[in-house]
Each structure stands twice: as structure tokens, then as C-alpha cells.
Amino acid sequence: MASLLVNEMNYNTDIQAAVQKIESSLKHTYKLSTRTIALLLLQGDKEIHQLVQEKENSYAGIQKVIQETSVAFEQPINYVITLKRQELTNSLLADAVKEGKVTDNNRFSEILNKLTINPFTGIPILLLVLYYGLYQFVGVFGAGTLVDFLEADVFEIYINPLVNVWTARYIPWPVVQDLIANDYGIITLGIRYAIAIILPIVGTFFIAFSIIEDSGYLPRLALLVDRVFKAIGLNGRAVIPMTLGFGCDTMATMVTRTLETKRERIIATLLLALAIPCSAQLGVILALLSGKPLALAAWVSFLTLVFLFIGFLTAKLMPGDKPIFYMEVPPLRMPTIANVVSKTYTRMQWYFLEILPIFILASVLIWAGRLTGLFDLVVKALEPVMNLIGLPAEAAVAFLFGFFRRDYGAAGLYDLQQNGALSTEQLVVAAATLTLFVPCIAQFSMMLKERGLKTALAIAGFIFPFAFLAGYVLNLLLKMIGGI
Amino acid sequence: MLKKMRKGGKCCGSDTEPLELHGLKKVVLVGNPNVGKSVLFNRLTGAYVTVSNYPGTTVEVSRGKGKIGDEYFEVVDTPGMYSLLPITEEEAVSRRLLLNEHPEAVVHVVDAKNLPRMLPLTLQLIEAGLPVVLVLNMMDEAKKLGLDVNVSSLQKRLGVPVVSAVFVKGEGVEQLKRVIKENGKLVS
Numbered sequence: 172m173a174s175l176l177v178n179e180m181n182y183n184t185d186i187q188a189a190v191q192k193i194e195s196s197l198k199h200t201y202k203l204s205t206r207t208i209a210l211l212l213l214q215g216d217k218e219i220h221q222l223v224q225e226k227e228n229s230y231a232g233i234q235k236v237i238q239e240t241s242v243a244f245e246q247p248i249n250y251v252i253t254l255k256r257q258e259l260t261n262s263l264l265a266d267a268v269k270e271g272k273v274t275d276n277n278r279f280s281e282i283l284n285k286l287t288i289n290p291f292t293g294i295p296i297l298l299l300v301l302y303y304g305l306y307q308f309v310g311v312f313g314a315g316t317l318v319d320f321l322e323a324d325v326f327e328i329y330i331n332p333l334v335n336v337w338t339a340r341y342i343p344w345p346v347v348q349d350l351i352a353n354d355y356g357i358i359t360l361g362i363r364y365a366i367a368i369i370l371p372i373v374g375t376f377f378i379a380f381s382i383i384e385d386s387g388y389l390p391r392l393a394l395l396v397d398r399v400f401k402a403i404g405l406n407g408r409a410v411i412p413m414t415l416g417f418g419c420d421t422m423a424t425m426v427t428r429t430l431e432t433k434r435e436r437i438i439a440t441l442l443l444a445l446a447i448p449c450s451a452q453l454g455v456i457l458a459l460l461s462g463k464p465l466a467l468a469a470w471v472s473f474l475t476l477v478f479l480f481i482g483f484l485t486a487k488l489m490p491g492d493k494p495i496f497y498m499e500v501p502p503l504r505m506p507t508i509a510n511v512v513s514k515t516y517t518r519m520q521w522y523f524l525e526i527l528p529i530f531i532l533a534s535v536l537i538w539a540g541r542l543t544g545l546f547d548l549v550v551k552a553l554e555p556v557m558n559l560i561g562l563p564a565e566a567a568v569a570f571l572f573g574f575f576r577r578d579y580g581a582a583g584l585y586d587l588q589q590n591g592a593l594s595t596e597q598l599v600v601a602a603a604t605l606t607l608f609v610p611c612i613a614q615f616s617m618m619l620k621e622r623g624l625k626t627a628l629a630i631a632g633f634i635f636p637f638a639f640l641a642g643y644v645l646n647l648l649l650k651m652i653g654g655i
Numbered sequence: 656m657l658k659k660m661r662k663g664g665k666c667c668g669s670d671t672e673p674l675e676l677h678g679l680k681k682v683v684l685v686g687n688p689n690v691g692k693s694v695l696f697n698r699l700t701g702a703y704v705t706v707s708n709y710p711g712t713t714v715e716v717s718r719g720k721g722k723i724g725d726e727y728f729e730v731v732d733t734p735g736m737y738s739l740l741p742i743t744e745e746e747a748v749s750r751r752l753l754l755n756e757h758p759e760a761v762v763h764v765v766d767a768k769n770l771p772r773m774l775p776l777t778l779q780l781i782e783a784g785l786p787v788v789l790v791l792n793m794m795d796e797a798k799k800l801g802l803d804v805n806v807s808s809l810q811k812r813l814g815v816p817v818v819s820a821v822f823v824k825g826e827g828v829e830q831l832k833r834v835i836k837e838n839g840k841l842v843s
Contacts, residue, residue, distance in 0.1 A: 176781055180782060202753065202754050202756070203783040206783075218751075222754075264770055264771060264774065269805070270802060273800055274798070274799055274801060385706075385708045387709065389709045425714055428714045428748070429743055499687070499688060499710045501708050501709065507823070513703055514706065514707075
């Protein structure tokens, strides 16, 4: 089919000859034409080479043809072929496309576009987006107002007492009572965390994030921070997985696929696991620290420092080429409400369905752990570590929760603070250490899937001790400057 | 999510095909990142996959069922690709799909505003002997930029069906379905 056009695609006599030679030695059938297979072989496509090597006896001969052909060119064959294709495209389009006058010159979006990319105006715009989108909407409204309402007005006044009273009345065994109600019960802890703390935070985050996504702001942010990211072995492209990480690090780890080199993918995975808090964690921490601007600033600057420092170090230590940056910049568009709503809804649904069983399971495990005394044992074992970073022994519980889910740990911290168990400095240290410390179970399994066992274990093996070390240093620093 | 991953096997979450789609003819959506493949997927299947305004929203293959005429098809949404020679892992995922499956139609969705950058992939798909249908999406934005695309001339030169569309508004979806149906008859 379309043979006329294929005949027009004469790349160059040498390439054409090589393609024919290779085609004639391909004996198997492929889903793609032999011509395409031959061209991909010539351009050094690793996967196709492997495929052909497995299938064809004539592979050695083919390799020879490729060798001979590539010597004949100064430029890489890929370049020559791409150029030819572009020429043909241009000639096709010369006939088919007429360029007329721009009828709808959207000046406003053009100006906005320039403002977002220029560092002098782009950074203030970024700060505005962060302040209103993240701090005010997610932190103050979602994690503050909504969580307070659900926590204090719904769960603490109605649901928890009701569940506690009912279980006490109808279930005669204290052991089973504890499974459902009281301090660590499935309903009073697991479901409460999921519905009253995590859901409003994640919901408001996903609304804000969907609007930002659909406007086309992210690729512009990528242009803006490209230079900073280059210093840590990444480039502007990595902005997208990194910002997605603030939604859910698990999701973001998968999106590191969009990065070009293996080196970038590993650096991005490490930084996501280490220094990027997920939305739930972020929301809880924003809520905890929002009344104390200095503490919030300390937490933000410490994590930014760690992010840049570790990124810089990995980039220095890991061999590999420096990435080049190219990215499509789509037009700025007005987000449509329908898409924002359905996207937020699907994400919340996905998130909720994923966390709920884990939260319930965690409640059961903690219940079993307490029953067998294992829970207290682990908390006891963590105590010296807590003391080392200046935290009270109770904080160990939050860290233990954090093993299950990042957000679960943060929610545990929320409870501690509500009980007034932590001073401001301790809160900052706990928040920072907890942010650094866990790639949760889901994120870890995604790391396994995307990066392989060795890399995933290496990353986790680095993070656990590093998080506590960083907490230790932060605690010392805060003491040195005399507290916040 | 975890469950979905395990089902997806080793690397791409895409190698397996849900049982209910087994045996259906396939329509595969391919094209550069951020051209509207996922919007089309949602329109064809009535399902929802995430749609955003930046390249790289889709990193996994999504599969769904859609009715074209009176026949059910398996519709496959793929991560964006610039060329048949992959650079990133997301591109490799899409190329692997073309290497392993036998689609009834390969719908190449392009951004009508950027044809010079998009058509080289069309040429490669045609060269690969795939049953290509070219879709010029975002025609409204192209018109605003003063671009006048002669669809029939493009169709003649390329030798494959060309459809113009604005998927976010639903324009072009019905015509594309008709073309896929007729084209399918021609091929088989």
C-alpha cells in the first residue's frame, strides 16, 4: 500500500543499497515492514538488533553491511535519514498547507507566556502559584479548615465516641474492641486517617494540580528551572515527574520514564524517594507548621538544601552524559471544568481505593503487634534513635506508621501534635526526618518495577540511615541557633 | 495500583490484554506527546484516562472497548512517540506495541499547528506497512494561526485516509469511525 509514497522516500543511494541488502537477508516476517526493520538496524536500534539477532542466521552478515554503510557517512545515519524525511515532509506540506494571516492573535496568552518563562517575572509567578495553589488552598483550606471539620466536628464528636460506646456495649472482649475502636482501631484510626485527614488534603491538592496541569504551566516551569536542574544531573524535563511527586511519589516514579537517560531516571527516582513529600504528607505538614512561619521556612529550606545537595552529589558521582533539554511547549489554555472535575475525581478515587485497604491492614497489624507485644518492642527499639534526633519516644509510633505509607506517618505526626507532645523544634525535626525517611511500600514496589532490585535496594539502603543522620544534624543546627 | 502492576507483568503494564478484549480487532492510537490521543481514547471508549496539557501525561498503554458502527473494537492508547526510533522509555513502550500486535488501524493523531514536525512519523508508519489513518487534531487552533490545510491533497499524496478534527469538542470522531470501518474492509 501507498507504494508511490514509499518510492519517494529515497534516502540516499548508499542507504538505499544497504536497506535492500539487509531486506533480502531478513527471512522472517515482522509486524513492521522489512524496509523499516532494515532502516532501524542501520540506525543502531538496540531492541531491533536483539530481535533480529535472535531470529535470523544472517545477523553477522547484516552487521557487516551496517558497518560498511556507516563508515561511508560523516554524519550518523540516523541524521541523514531524518533529514531526508524532513525534506519529503516539507515538499508534501508545500502543496497542502497555505499560510494565511493569524486571525485570532491572543495577546494576553502571549504576554503571560513570556512572563512565566522569564526568570525575573517567572519566579514571582511561581511563588504566587505556590502560595495560593499550595499553601492557601491545600495547606490552609484543605489541611486546615476541612481536616479540622472532619476530625474535630465529625469523628471526634460523633463517630469515635459512638464506635467506642457501641463496641464497649456489644462486644464483650476488650481484644476485639481494640481491633475496631479505641486508640488504634480500624475505624477510629485507619478509617479516620483515610477519610478525615488524607482525603480532604489529597482532594484539594488534586483540584489545584489539575488546574495547573491543564493550563500548560508545567512545561513553562520546566524552561524556568532548567538551569538549576542541570546542576543536579537532570534537566527541565524532570520538572514534570518531580511536581507529580508532590501528588503521589508512586505515580511520579512511573513518570520518570519520560526522562531520556538511565542516569536521569535513577537520579530522579532517588530524589523523589528522598526529598519530595507526597500531597498527603505535604498537606499534614503544612497544617502542622502553618501557624509557625519560621518553622515552615526551616522545613522548606532544609528539604530544598537536601534535595539540591544530594542531587548535586549523585550527579557528580554517577557517570554518564549530561542531558540535553528539549520539550514541547503547548499553548496556555483555559482549563475546562469538566476535565478538572473528572480528573480530580478519578485520581481521588484511585488514591482512596489504594490507601484504604492499606490503612485498615496497618491498623490490624498494629493491633496484632500490640497484642503480641511486638509493637512495643519495635517502638522501644526506635526510642534511642528518637532520642538521638531530639524527639520524644512517642514519635517512634509515627515513624513506624510511615513504613506503611508516607501519608500514614504524617497523619500519625498530626495526632502527636494535637496531643501537644512536641515542641516547635521537635516538630520541624520530626517533619523533616519523616519526609526524607520513607519511600512507602507502594513507592518502593514501583521503584522495584521501574529501576530493578539492585537500584531500588541501594536507594532504600541509602535513605534510611541518611534520613536519621539528616534529622540529627538538623536538631543540632536548631539547638545551635537557639531554637525557633 | 499494586494489583494493576502485578497484572501488567515485568515492565510496561501493557503486555497483557484483559480477557474481555480478547479476539477483538484493534485500533491503536499513536502520535507525538500532547496531541490529543487520550482525549480521543476517552471519546472512543467512554472510559476516562488522565488528560493534561503537557507532554508525557500518558506513560502506560491503556486499553478499552469502543463501538464503531455495530462492531466492538479494542482501542489502545499509547504514550507519545516522536519517531519509530525510540529515545525514552515511554517511546519504547509504544514502539514495542507496534512490534508485537496486529492492529486493524493505526490512528496517527497529529497537532495540525505543527505539521512539519509531526508528519515524519506518518511517513515512517506508512513505510512500516501499517494501516495508517492520519488525524489532524486541533484544527481550530491551526485555523486561528491562519493555517489552511488541504485535506484531500494531503490524502492523495500520502495515500492514506486523512481526517480533520477537534477532539476536545468532539469534532471529527464520527468521521474517524467511518473511515476506520471502511478502511478495515479494504485491508481485510
